[in-house]
Amino acid sequence: MEALCYEIFVPSGIASRLRTTPEAERHNPQTFYTIYYIDGGLGGGHLTPKLVGFLDPLDREFFETFTTVPGVGFMRALKCLVRPLNEIALAIERGDTAFLKELPFIGAKTSERIVTELRGKMAKFALARTEEPLSVEQESTSELKQEALQVLEQLEYSRAEALRIAEQIFSRNKHLKTTEEFLREVFEELHPGNKS
Numbered sequence: 001m002e003a004l005c006y007e008i009f010v011p012s013g014i015a016s017r018l019r020t021t022p023e024a025e026r027h028n029p030q031t032f033y034t035i036y037y038i039d040g041g042l043g044g045g046h047l048t049p050k051l052v053g054f055l056d057p058l059d060r061e062f063f064e065t066f067t068t069v070p071g072v073g074f075m076r077a078l079k080c081l082v083r084p085l086n087e088i089a090l091a092i093e094r095g096d097t098a099f100l101k102e103l104p105f106i107g108a109k110t111s112e113r114i115v116t117e118l119r120g121k122m123a124k125f126a127l128a129r130t131e132e133p134l135s136v137e138q139e140s141t142s143e144l145k146q147e148a149l150q151v152l153e154q155l156e157y158s159r160a161e162a163l164r165i166a167e168q169i170f171s172r173n174k175h176l177k178t179t180e181e182f183l184r185e186v187f188e189e190l191h192p193g194n195k196s
Helices: 012-020 057-066 074-080 085-094 097-101 108-118 137-154 159-172 179-190
Strands: 033-039 048-054
Touching (some): 048 057, 048 074, 097 108, 137 159, 159 179
Antiparallel strands (some): 033 048
Protein backbone atom coordinates (compact mmCIF):
# COMPACT_ATOMS: atom_id res chain seq x y z
CA MET A 1 0.00 0.00 0.00
CA GLU A 2 1.39 3.41 -1.00
CA ALA A 3 1.04 6.63 0.95
CA LEU A 4 -0.88 9.55 -0.52
CA CYS A 5 0.47 13.06 0.18
CA TYR A 6 -1.28 16.41 -0.21
CA GLU A 7 0.31 19.85 -0.12
CA ILE A 8 -1.70 22.16 2.14
CA PHE A 9 -1.32 25.95 1.94
CA VAL A 10 -1.58 27.54 5.36
CA PRO A 11 -1.58 31.25 6.20
CA SER A 12 1.90 32.49 7.12
CA GLY A 13 0.92 33.18 10.74
CA ILE A 14 -0.14 29.55 11.24
CA ALA A 15 3.02 28.31 9.49
CA SER A 16 5.12 30.50 11.79
CA ARG A 17 3.34 29.19 14.92
CA LEU A 18 3.79 25.58 13.77
CA ARG A 19 7.51 26.16 13.13
CA THR A 20 8.11 27.76 16.53
CA THR A 21 6.05 25.32 18.65
CA PRO A 22 8.44 23.31 20.86
CA GLU A 23 8.81 19.68 19.75
CA ALA A 24 7.19 18.37 22.95
CA GLU A 25 4.04 20.47 22.37
CA ARG A 26 3.51 19.56 18.71
CA HIS A 27 0.49 17.46 17.80
CA ASN A 28 1.33 14.39 15.78
CA PRO A 29 -0.73 13.86 13.75
CA GLN A 30 -1.86 17.48 13.31
CA THR A 31 -5.51 18.16 12.39
CA PHE A 32 -6.19 20.74 9.68
CA TYR A 33 -9.62 22.08 8.73
CA THR A 34 -9.30 22.45 4.98
CA ILE A 35 -10.92 24.11 1.99
CA TYR A 36 -10.50 22.41 -1.37
CA TYR A 37 -10.53 24.70 -4.40
CA ILE A 38 -9.48 24.82 -8.04
CA ASP A 39 -6.89 27.47 -8.91
CA GLY A 40 -6.36 28.83 -12.42
CA GLY A 41 -8.21 30.43 -15.28
CA LEU A 42 -11.50 28.95 -16.40
CA GLY A 43 -10.75 29.90 -20.01
CA GLY A 44 -8.64 26.79 -20.57
CA GLY A 45 -5.62 27.77 -18.44
CA HIS A 46 -3.87 25.52 -15.97
CA LEU A 47 -6.47 24.30 -13.46
CA THR A 48 -4.80 23.08 -10.28
CA PRO A 49 -6.59 21.54 -7.27
CA LYS A 50 -5.34 23.05 -3.99
CA LEU A 51 -6.01 22.76 -0.27
CA VAL A 52 -5.90 25.58 2.28
CA GLY A 53 -5.65 24.47 5.90
CA PHE A 54 -6.48 25.99 9.29
CA LEU A 55 -6.02 24.82 12.88
CA ASP A 56 -9.45 26.10 13.98
CA PRO A 57 -12.79 25.47 12.23
CA LEU A 58 -13.87 29.07 12.96
CA ASP A 59 -10.80 30.39 11.10
CA ARG A 60 -11.71 28.17 8.18
CA GLU A 61 -15.29 29.47 8.18
CA PHE A 62 -14.12 33.11 8.32
CA PHE A 63 -11.69 32.55 5.44
CA GLU A 64 -14.37 30.86 3.35
CA THR A 65 -16.78 33.77 3.96
CA PHE A 66 -14.08 36.41 3.35
CA THR A 67 -13.14 34.90 -0.02
CA THR A 68 -16.72 35.16 -1.33
CA VAL A 69 -16.00 38.87 -1.98
CA PRO A 70 -15.30 39.48 -5.68
CA GLY A 71 -11.61 40.28 -6.17
CA VAL A 72 -10.51 38.61 -2.92
CA GLY A 73 -9.13 35.29 -4.07
CA PHE A 74 -7.62 32.60 -1.91
CA MET A 75 -4.00 33.66 -2.47
CA ARG A 76 -4.74 37.34 -1.70
CA ALA A 77 -6.66 36.36 1.44
CA LEU A 78 -3.74 34.17 2.58
CA LYS A 79 -1.51 37.26 2.45
CA CYS A 80 -3.77 40.01 3.77
CA LEU A 81 -5.18 38.68 7.06
CA VAL A 82 -2.42 40.20 9.21
CA ARG A 83 -4.72 41.34 12.02
CA PRO A 84 -6.70 39.06 14.36
CA LEU A 85 -9.93 37.89 12.72
CA ASN A 86 -12.15 39.46 15.38
CA GLU A 87 -10.62 42.90 14.63
CA ILE A 88 -11.18 42.45 10.89
CA ALA A 89 -14.74 41.26 11.50
CA LEU A 90 -15.46 44.25 13.78
CA ALA A 91 -14.07 46.64 11.15
CA ILE A 92 -16.35 45.10 8.52
CA GLU A 93 -19.40 45.38 10.78
CA ARG A 94 -18.55 49.04 11.55
CA GLY A 95 -17.96 49.77 7.87
CA ASP A 96 -14.41 50.85 8.71
CA THR A 97 -12.85 50.87 5.22
CA ALA A 98 -9.83 52.84 6.52
CA PHE A 99 -8.90 49.88 8.76
CA LEU A 100 -9.40 47.40 5.91
CA LYS A 101 -7.27 49.50 3.51
CA GLU A 102 -4.34 49.09 5.90
CA LEU A 103 -4.31 45.33 5.25
CA PRO A 104 -1.70 44.26 2.66
CA PHE A 105 -3.07 43.86 -0.89
CA ILE A 106 -6.38 45.54 -0.01
CA GLY A 107 -7.00 48.87 -1.72
CA ALA A 108 -9.84 51.38 -1.42
CA LYS A 109 -12.23 49.68 -3.87
CA THR A 110 -11.66 46.22 -2.42
CA SER A 111 -12.22 47.47 1.15
CA GLU A 112 -15.55 49.00 0.08
CA ARG A 113 -16.56 45.74 -1.64
CA ILE A 114 -15.67 43.77 1.50
CA VAL A 115 -17.95 45.98 3.64
CA THR A 116 -20.78 45.88 1.06
CA GLU A 117 -20.66 42.09 0.72
CA LEU A 118 -19.98 41.04 4.32
CA ARG A 119 -21.52 43.63 6.65
CA GLY A 120 -24.12 41.90 8.80
CA LYS A 121 -22.43 38.48 8.41
CA MET A 122 -19.49 39.00 10.78
CA ALA A 123 -21.02 39.05 14.29
CA LYS A 124 -19.97 35.46 15.11
CA PHE A 125 -16.36 36.22 14.10
CA ALA A 126 -16.28 39.62 15.83
CA LEU A 127 -17.10 37.87 19.14
CA ALA A 128 -14.37 35.23 18.71
CA ARG A 129 -11.41 35.29 21.07
CA THR A 130 -8.60 35.38 18.56
CA GLU A 131 -5.32 37.07 19.38
CA GLU A 132 -3.09 35.71 16.63
CA PRO A 133 -3.53 36.91 13.04
CA LEU A 134 -3.71 34.26 10.32
CA SER A 135 -0.95 35.93 8.29
CA VAL A 136 2.37 37.58 9.07
CA GLU A 137 2.94 41.01 7.52
CA GLN A 138 6.68 40.65 6.94
CA GLU A 139 6.12 37.71 4.60
CA SER A 140 3.43 39.68 2.76
CA THR A 141 5.88 42.55 2.21
CA SER A 142 8.50 40.28 0.70
CA GLU A 143 5.85 38.73 -1.53
CA LEU A 144 4.74 42.21 -2.63
CA LYS A 145 8.35 42.92 -3.63
CA GLN A 146 8.43 39.69 -5.64
CA GLU A 147 5.17 40.60 -7.38
CA ALA A 148 6.51 44.09 -8.11
CA LEU A 149 9.63 42.61 -9.74
CA GLN A 150 7.52 40.28 -11.87
CA VAL A 151 5.33 43.18 -13.03
CA LEU A 152 8.39 45.26 -13.99
CA GLU A 153 9.85 42.32 -15.91
CA GLN A 154 6.53 41.89 -17.73
CA LEU A 155 6.85 45.57 -18.68
CA GLU A 156 10.14 44.52 -20.35
CA TYR A 157 12.59 45.92 -17.81
CA SER A 158 15.73 43.83 -17.39
CA ARG A 159 16.07 41.96 -14.09
CA ALA A 160 18.82 44.36 -12.96
CA GLU A 161 16.77 47.46 -13.88
CA ALA A 162 13.64 46.00 -12.23
CA LEU A 163 15.63 45.35 -9.03
CA ARG A 164 17.04 48.90 -9.06
CA ILE A 165 13.60 50.49 -9.54
CA ALA A 166 11.95 48.26 -6.91
CA GLU A 167 14.67 48.95 -4.32
CA GLN A 168 14.43 52.70 -4.95
CA ILE A 169 10.64 52.80 -4.62
CA PHE A 170 10.41 50.52 -1.58
CA SER A 171 13.17 52.42 0.24
CA ARG A 172 11.26 55.71 -0.26
CA ASN A 173 7.77 54.26 0.39
CA LYS A 174 7.79 51.94 3.40
CA HIS A 175 3.98 51.68 3.56
CA LEU A 176 3.15 50.31 0.10
CA LYS A 177 0.48 47.64 0.48
CA THR A 178 -0.54 46.66 -3.06
CA THR A 179 0.98 46.14 -6.49
CA GLU A 180 -1.31 48.94 -7.74
CA GLU A 181 0.25 51.41 -5.27
CA PHE A 182 3.71 50.30 -6.37
CA LEU A 183 2.84 50.80 -10.06
CA ARG A 184 1.47 54.26 -9.28
CA GLU A 185 4.86 55.14 -7.76
CA VAL A 186 6.66 53.74 -10.83
CA PHE A 187 4.45 55.84 -13.14
CA GLU A 188 4.99 58.98 -11.05
CA GLU A 189 8.76 58.41 -11.12
CA LEU A 190 8.79 57.98 -14.91
CA HIS A 191 6.31 60.85 -15.55
CA PRO A 192 6.82 63.33 -12.67
CA GLY A 193 4.56 66.01 -14.17
CA ASN A 194 1.48 63.76 -14.37
CA LYS A 195 0.62 63.28 -10.67
CA SER A 196 -3.11 62.87 -10.23
